[in-house]
Amino acid sequence: YVGDIFGSALAAEGIFAFAVESGFLGILLFGWNRVGPKVHFFATLMVFLGSMFSAVWIVVANSWQQTPAGYHIVGHGMEVRAEITDFWAMVFNPSSVDRLTHTWLGAFLAGSFLVLSVNAYYIRKNKYLEIAKPTFKIALTVALISSLCQLISGHSSADGVAKNQPAKLAAMEGHYDTSAAADMYLFGWVDNKKQTTTGLAIPGGLSFLVHQDFKAPITGLNAFKPEDRPSQVNAVFQFYHIMITIGMILIGLTVYASWLWWKGKLFEKKWLMMIFVWSVLLPQIGNQVGWFTAEMGRQPWVVYGLLRTSDGLSKNVKAEQVMFSLILFTLVYTTLLILFLYLLNKKIKHGPVDYNTKDPIDESSKRDNPILEHDGQH
Ligand code: HEM
Structure with a gap:
């Protein structure tokens, strides 16, 4: 099709x-x-x-x-x-520019937080400091800019969803009333059977974000026929809120670290370096839950408004065959992931190598920065 x-x-x-x-x-x-x-x-x-x-x-x-x-x-x-x-x-x-910007920024966050994590690990161990500290600062700059821009880009994406996929927006905030002001939840739980959403919310927050008016009505899920709206409302709600929470934590972390840098105290707090070591997981989770929000929120459509997921099935492929290929994909990718983590961990533990000789850098000597050495600055 x-x-x-x-x-x-x-x-x-x-x-x-x-x-x-x-x-x-x-x-x-x-x-x-x-x-x-x-x-x-x-x-x-x-x-x-x-x-x-x-x-x-x-x-x-x-x-x-x-x-x-x-x-x-x-x-x-x-x-x-x-x-x-x-x-x-x-x-x-209508959604490609917003989605591309958001996806690119998500990738910049994943990359910069990986660099932050590896170098925070070296800094904690007091190793390769001549390389680790400047690299950490470069990555922090990218992470700070990307996390702030991600908030702006996410807001623009949500505006687009409000215009183009209102049922998805309603699911993201668990908003059922056909046409009423909608709250913005910080966290909560949706009961799709009872059509209730409970949690901590800013009253009229979603209305304000979309229409700059706390009382403006937002089209709710009940404005759509049950067969035309997502059924996994709580899942969409949770994935969306996990993404936003992660976005806010990344902003908090990078703004705080940049402030310490400005004060000349960036590398003094060991606990902060420990948080940065583990922070590598956050953008990875953010990207996954972001895609879950976008794709589960699009249901029941493969192509929005044109082709239903149920019509996208091939009658010639049996459920067991789909299950078999899914299991196979899961096995192959899990093996690749384990191999990737094993090799990455080995490389990180091994540390940087000398640019010319390919030997591990001898920390006791002055030749511990291959890049500087190559430029003849040692
Ligand atoms: C800071 C607040 C954030 C807001 C307001 C926000 C908003 C949104 C919205 C509304 C969507 C759905 C777009 C659609 O279905 O058309 C979305 C999707 C997505 N988000 Fe976020 N987001 C935020 C943070 C993040 C962060 C921190 C990451 C990753 C590190 C991320 C990664 C993604 C990804 C990968 C998608 C799926 C691709 C897309 O549809 O753009 N988001 N986000």
């Missing part, structure tokens, strides 16, 4: 982004002492740009599912399918 749309966006990803990414990844990983530092840095930048570009196409395809545009429907019965009529309207569909 949507092969024509997905096909073009994913083909663009394969041709433009994967090629750039994979080519330069080879130089990034295996080129340390085969190419000069400038070429190596260029390769690093290209991997970064390639993965940003890769995100464009996959997020465009997903956004088209959420807010379809630039297409018409052709064919009848089993042959029916969506065909692109305007490529750029498809690319810039």
Whole structure:
């Protein structure tokens, strides 16, 4: 049904982004002492740009599912399918810019908090300080800017959801009344059977965020037929609120650490470094629950308003076969995750290596910063 749309966006990803990414990844990983530092840095930048570009196409395809545009429907019965009529309207569909910005920032947060975590670990252990402290500061700058921008971007996404997918917005805040002012919960619980939401809320908060008026009505779930709205309201509510809570913690943490930096006391608090070591988990969880919010909130549609999830099933594929491939995927990815964590942990424990000799850095000598050494600054 949507092969024509997905096909073009994913083909663009394969041709433009994967090629750039994979080519330069080879130089990034295996080129340390085969190419000069400038070429190596260029390769690093290209991997970064390639993965940003890769995100464009996959997020465009997903956004088209959420807010379809630039297409018409052709064919009848089993042959029916969506065909692109305007490529750029498809690319810039109503939610793609917001979603792409939000996804990119989520990735910057994941990356910068990984760097913060590794270097906080070294700082706590009093190791490789000449590299760890400046790297921590660079990562903190990226993390601070990204976490503040993520709040602005999230607000803009929520505005878009209010316009384009009102049933999703209502589920995100557990708002049932057909047309009444809506609260903004800090945390809570939704009982979908009783249609009640309990918790700590700012009265009229959602109305204010969307319409800048605490009393403005917001369309609630009961304005939609039961078959046209998400059924897992509490799950959407919880995932959404976990994401926001994480967003706020990241802001608090980076603002506080930046203030300490300004005061010249950033590395004095061991407990703060410990929090940074574990903080690597937060953006990872934030990204997962963000996608759960977006995708579960989109139900019952595969393509919003066009194709129901129940109609997206292939009659030829049996439930057991779907289950089998899901189990297989889970096993393969769990194995890869364990391997990744094992290797990452080994690399972190091993510490940085000398740029020229590939030997572990000898901390007792002065040659503990390969980059400075290469530039002849030692
Ligand atoms: C700070 C407050 C935040 C707000 C107000 C916010 C708001 C939103 C909204 C409204 C959506 C649903 C968009 C849609 O379905 O069209 C969303 C999705 C998402 N969020 Fe957040 N978010 C925040 C923080 C974060 C953080 C900290 C992360 C990750 C580190 C994150 C990652 C995501 C991801 C990956 C998605 C799915 C992609 C998308 O639909 O944009 N969000 N967010």
